[in-house]
Amino acid sequence: METPSDARLADEESRPAAAAQHPPDHHRSVLLDEVLEALQPHGGIGFTAVDCTTNGGGHTAALLERSSPDGRVLGLDADTSALALARVRLAPFDGRFVLAQCNFRDLPRAAAEHGFGGGVHAVIADLGLSSVQLDLSGRGFSFQGDEPLDMRFDEAAGTATAADLLNTLDEAELAALFREYGEEPRARRLASVVIRRRERAPFARTGDLVAAAMQALGPRRGRTHPATRVFQALRVKVNDELGALDAMLDAALAALHPGGRLAVITFHSLEDRLVKWRFRGWAQPEEGVPTARILTRKPIVPSDAEVRHNPRARSAKLRVVERLAPHVEVPA
Numbered sequence: 001m002e003t004p005s006d007a008r009l010a011d012e013e014s015r016p017a018a019a020a021q022h023p024p025d026h027h028r029s030v031l032l033d034e035v036l037e038a039l040q041p042h043g044g045i046g047f048t049a050v051d052c053t054t055n056g057g058g059h060t061a062a063l064l065e066r067s068s069p070d071g072r073v074l075g076l077d078a079d080t081s082a083l084a085l086a087r088v089r090l091a092p093f094d095g096r097f098v099l100a101q102c103n104f105r106d107l108p109r110a111a112a113e114h115g116f117g118g119g120v121h122a123v124i125a126d127l128g129l130s131s132v133q134l135d136l137s138g139r140g141f142s143f144q145g146d147e148p149l150d151m152r153f154d155e156a157a158g159t160a161t162a163a164d165l166l167n168t169l170d171e172a173e174l175a176a177l178f179r180e181y182g183e184e185p186r187a188r189r190l191a192s193v194v195i196r197r198r199e200r201a202p203f204a205r206t207g208d209l210v211a212a213a214m215q216a217l218g219p220r221r222g223r224t225h226p227a228t229r230v231f232q233a234l235r236v237k238v239n240d241e242l243g244a245l246d247a248m249l250d251a252a253l254a255a256l257h258p259g260g261r262l263a264v265i266t267f268h269s270l271e272d273r274l275v276k277w278r279f280r281g282w283a284q285p286e287e288g289v290p291t292a293r294i295l296t297r298k299p300i301v302p303s304d305a306e307v308r309h310n311p312r313a314r315s316a317k318l319r320v321v322e323r324l325a326p327h328v329e330v331p332a
């Protein structure tokens with residue numbers, strides 16, 4: 001069975017080594033060459049793309065560089081502070097990119113608003129969170145350190161924080177959350193510990209949650225820290241990550257020109273399953289004609305060299321589809 005662990009969380013163990021190789025204020029883009037190979041940006045054709053998860057602008061910068069001198073990219077991200085970093089990094093491409101703070105489920109509106117509404121050549125989504133958000137955002141994504149239990153990508157959204165959920169959901173709801181979004185086998189035990197601990201003091205900081213996970217699940221066994229799954233579960237729920245992905249996939253396909261390509265990088269099995277089945281549904285619909293062709297029969301995964309260089313890439317999976325022109329028959 002695939003494990004649900006998000007590499008960007010599970011690989012916290014490897015942080016000291018990784019940090020030594022790479023300053024913590026910088027995110028290494030995952031599967032960069034493979035994304036460029038899949039999306040084929042080039043200059044002279046008025047190439048256009050949407051990066052749904054711009055963050056510090058790694059994939060965006062590469063798309064702009066490869067599509068010089070006339071390619072344009074619309075970069076979206078829910079996190080305002082991530083876009084501030086991207087703005088600095090992308091300054092050399094001034095005039096060829098637009099950055100917009102929004103949830104990627106609003107891609108159609110953002111594309112129309114910023115002049116990318118008539119069909120684009122490529123869409124990329126590199127899901128989850130960046131090393132910078134994990135290490136430096138102070139929003140409680142990491143189970144190392146001790147930070148407020150927030151976990152929202154968009155702090156201005158006015159939605160519930162991780163602490164709000166831990167302090168208000170009932171025991172059955174907590175168990176369902178840990179099971180559904182963290183695939184935590186001991187979800188009920190963990191929920192019962194959360195309820196007992198919050199009767200003494202409400203959950204406020206990541207340390208409170210780590211202590212609950214250790215109490216319920218015992219010390220670390222093997223590579224995975226006991227808090228890995230519960231941190232993933234809360235982050236996925238707080239940001240409605242699967243709902244947003246579900247909405248974005250259809251919007252992304254619709255945003256492409258025929259022949260345009262969509263690349264999605266996932267980091268855990270919940271995301272990957274959703275992407276895999278949606279792609280299959282487009283390529284082999286139960287009714288009607290196919291709307292996309294799958295270009296990756298099996299997901300592309302990082303090379304050993306990339307994982308050595310960037311351990312947080314290790315559970316990445318890249319899947320790519322190409323939009324078909326209406327009514328094109330796919331050869332068997």
Ligand SMILES: C[S@@+](CC[C@H](N)C(=O)[O-])C[C@H]1O[C@@H](n2cnc3c(N)ncnc32)[C@H](O)[C@@H]1O
Nearest residue numbers: 029053055057058059077078103104126129244
């Ligand atoms: C892994 S990082 C992207 C890194 C980027 N591709 C690079 O190479 O620098 C993922 C980003 O997606 C953003 N994100 C996650 N879910 C989102 C959503 N539903 N809408 C918009 N942005 C989202 C996060 O805030 C984060 O900045």
